[in-house]
Amino acid sequence: MSEQPASYDLENPSEPNFYKAQKGLKSWLFTVDHKRLGVMYLASVILFFFVAGFLAIALRTELLTPAQDFVSASTYNQLFTLHGAIMTFLFIIPATPGALGNFLLPLMLGAKDVAFPRLNLLSFWIYSAAAVMLLCTLVLGGLDTGWTFYTPYSTSTGTAAGLAALGVFVAGFSSILTGLNFVVTVHRMRAPGQTWDRMPLFVWAIYATAVIQILATPVLAITVLLVFIERFLGIGIFDPAMGGDPVLFQHFFWFYSHPAVYIMILPGFGIISEILTVHSRKHVFGYKAIALSSVAIAIISFLVWGHHLFVSGQSELVGVIFSFLTFAVAVPTAIKVFSWVATLYGGSIVYNTPMWYGLMFLWTFTIGGVTGLYLSTISVDVHLHDTYFVVAHFHYVMMGGLVIAFIGGVFHWWPKITGRFYHEASGKLGALLVFIGFNVTFGTQFFLGHQGMPRRYFAYLPEYTTMHQISTVGSYILASGLLIAGFSLAMAFRKSAPKAGSNPWGAVSLEWKTSSPPIEHNFHDTPHVTGSPYDFPEIDKSGRTH
């Protein structure tokens, strides 16, 4: 809850909004306004999501029949590698921090901007450079190593793995700088009265994410740099023929890339906390538990990388320890899911599009989380390792978790970003198709994997045909759902789209205390925070002391 002088009219602000405050292409390319950078990130990540999604549809189409039909084996390798690399490094990792985080973090804190606006711009440029490098691999020989760049293949393949490694190295710097900027912003830029326990849960999630970005990404940077050097100088650190060890690469890579999974999913948790609370008109259940479980996940995430190496020949004792630590991640995660469900209980739930995505998330993410426990059990993992079960699991976590939350978040904050409403009916239709398509696509893959279908194969035995065809049909439904969701959002750009007003959801956090779209410096008067961001006016406080 917060106070602002009533004199300033939020619905008809005297200052122009941030789109109109400055004009011309240059005012965008050299902007230091966090909101404009957020919008540019949003446009970029959506673009890459569609590029990588198109590659995925091509993959699924090839898998319609057991034999090879449309693409050659090596093209197939390139398709799934680029699908993974673009989705991971150009979409999921920058999506929520880069787009929604940039736009919302200073608004939610009541600040005029992030702590280092110019660094923020630099971070976007670096991201763009990395995107150009990764896309250049397409024309300069392709990339067929899988997004994980496992040695020794990545150091010996004839494709453009060197350039791709460099692209990932550069993308890492963008991620580090964004994380650094956000941590400092949260520490130093909070508005008066905005104490740590009054911050919206989205801020907590972005903060925990930023800490992982800072601590894990440098290790990825040095890892891919070593791959790059190994390719060109043949130093042999990862090459057993020269006295090195490829498993060392796997340790390096997963020391970053497992925490990176939480870089991807934690911001999604933050979005869900906001959506479920605001649209059920109830104070969030277990504020501190949700906030601190994000931090707990951030810490544990650094101690579980060995579960990617269960079959790589690490010692049994180490395997058991990593297995145990991996189970431990389930505890803070479950705390969140239970808190969200308890938040919904007895709330006045509004079934609009953001809420549909919020409820979908609870379903898909829980399946993704629980199947993770199968894979962290060593004896089961030996059977399921490198099968479609793993593919299904991480798509349930990444797409069923982050992507669904991200789309829900875009719908939720769309009125703030554009100033107008999306189209509700098509939004719901899109959400329904995404839900059905997603579960049909990836639900079947659990069974495929359990039956032994290995991942990354372009052809397969005839007994898997039915399941593969169901999965492919599901991917078409999913794609159409996503296109309809895009249509619903695009409807807000019509001249006749209904205006949203400053606070269409009746929310209490600070981003709704400025006009939609916000003015250039966010707030006309510095807001003063006096209470929790979830104390909705209609909550009966007579029986509580909050």
Add this chain to the structure above:
Amino acid sequence: MSDSTHAAHTDGEHNPYVAHHFDNMGQQAGAAKLGMWLFLATELLMFSGLFLAYFICRMWYPDMVLGAHEYLSKTAGGINTCVLLFSSWTMAMAVRSAQVGKPGSKEDAAKIKKYLLLTLLCAGVFLVVKYFEYSAKFEHGMLPGKFYTAHLHGYEIEGLPHIFFGIYFIMTGLHGVHVLVGMGIMIWIYLRASRGEFSHQNYAGVENTGLYWHLVDLVWIFLFPLLYLVK
């Protein structure tokens, strides 16, 4: 941190160096310094990967590391260590001069510039020494990985010395890049000092350069014994 003791808290009076989105210099300098410390943490983590690679190499091939390290020049490494340690002191003096400098005072700005020049000089000496070390290694074929040809020059090092030299070149090379970047930053700060930008009102830029330079120094302090003084 000491920003609250040194920073002139100019709340109320106008400080031209405070950016629009900060309330006062204290907040701005605090943010800058926190950001720098976080950046240093990422630098340490990046080097930590290489240190890990070094330790694994040493664990697997202790005799080879012992044999190969004899070919690194302890004298050159020792000189460079002294040079960097001295440069840390000059850098610290540059920061101090900025912290106590009066705004607009030519004399104080000259002091900052003098210490920055000394630091730059040390960085230059370091790189020159490094250049002679590297050329000697190139001459004798003591190169990383597949380029290793020292055996053709008559050197018999037991085991797999190309891995040791691979790690040596990557670690000192990455450190050298950091020295170069540091020199670039110091030139930039020098130019800003010439414009009289730094004083007790505004010294975060000098201070952050100092923090960065101390890290470059610190990494070398670990590299020197690990690579040159194995025995």
